[in-house]
Amino acid sequence: MPMQATRLPAAGRPKIDIRGAAKRFGKMVALEGVDLELRENSFTCLLGPSGCGKSTLLNMIAGFAEPSAGQVLVDGRPVQGPSADRGVVFQEYALFPWRTALDNVAFGPMLKGRSKSEQQAIARRYLSLVGLAGHEQKYPGNLSGGMKQRVAIARALANDPSVLLMDEPFGALDAQTRETLQEELLRIWEQDRKTVVFVTHSISEAIFLADRIVVMATRPGAVKQVFDVEIPRPRERSDPEFVRLEREIKLLVRAEVQKLGVI
């Protein structure tokens, strides 16, 4: 049953459609010939060693960067710059240090011209969704890394975007916090479905979270292989299928790392 749930509906239009997208920085080819279709409300992980172009690809979907060739379509239209409909969560949190947790989360609603009381109500709701009720008036400087990232997730969600882009959001957190936040992210996503693109270089994180894992190749960056993860949620890291998939992807990624000559 859950296997079918993860298949792309034959007639359904993809939410994000990447067609032959490439990115060059001067002579350096960061990404080449990427073709991907991401179904609406799916959870996709981009996985690969660092430098393989994961952020570059995510930035093109976010509208921070334009493809040098090919197209990135969201809802069938080419991406033209960032938009409030595509929320982004960064590894560095990127909270506004001069705004309290509440005012950080209220930022999107404020830009949309909501009334002060609406902004506050929305921000409070999303802060409590990420488990930060009671921390509204704290400045980012007084929050731990895990709490900062919770605020950042609440801030992205408070805009109610249809796409959520996350670039190694848990990369700077300790293992414990990381696993807690993975579980909470899934809980939130299951309540309030969005098309999520999640960049990581942790294989187990990708298997734990994703409907679909896009393993990327290096030199130049490209899509190497796509895995549909059909293990029912909540997933156990000790599940035999989990372990098998982890091993398979590990071998694949190791080959890519060796291409870089790092190990």
Next chain:
Amino acid sequence: MSATTLPAIATAAERPPSPWPQRLANAGMRCLAILIFIGIWSVVSLGNQYLWKFFNPVLLPTPIDVVRAGIDAVQTGELQANIIASMKRVIQGFGIAAIAGVVVGLAVGTWKPLEKLVEPMIELLRPIPPLAFLPMMVLWFGIGEMSKIAFIAYAAFFPVFTTTVEGIKYVDPVLVRAASSLGASRADLFRYVVLPAALPSIITGLRLGFGLSFFVIVAAEFIAADSGLGYMINDARTFFMVSQMLLGAVVIGLIGFVVNILLRSLEAWLLRWRVATRG
């Protein structure tokens, strides 16, 4: 990571605020330092006057002489008038510099072509001590108020301008991305990201600029003025009234001290998010 690799480093968030006894001790130390300074001054000046005459006592009045000169000057109303005259010039000149420095700084910092045009000019003018232009300003603007105000404005412009540009240059680009992914327009980015991010730097520039205004007003009043603390010092010099000369210096010092405290508390309030970080 093993527990032995690193000593526990209290992060900024965890550091407790300094306790009261410690703050009191700090304040005590400051008072003591001032007392020691006045003590040395008293010993040298009084000793020179009554014990071993090392130099002409007229050259170094005692602290009491200065206080007496101060009381006289207040009674004649001369001191107040001079303070007001200097402060008026400083406030007007610095006001112009602050507005011009921030506005031009923001424009140059956000618009690249302007930066390429303006930056070299500024870099050319900046190393020239503002005093070098004072005689010219007197020629241009006369010996009235205008020349002093213009001179202060010119001198104080540079630190305000430079720090504003710097502040904008070092705005974290990931904050700009974050804001634009939340739907910020260019105007929103400027208002809600660039400006607050540059604010600490701008405030530092304003404080430096204000200090510099004080610095140069005295020089300007030496040369071309019939009022003000600088004039008071220079006027006292022609009549060889050393106590009054020192009085001028002391008053300038006190005003600078008080204004700096006021500006610092304004800064602490405006940047309370940063203070919060420090705990």
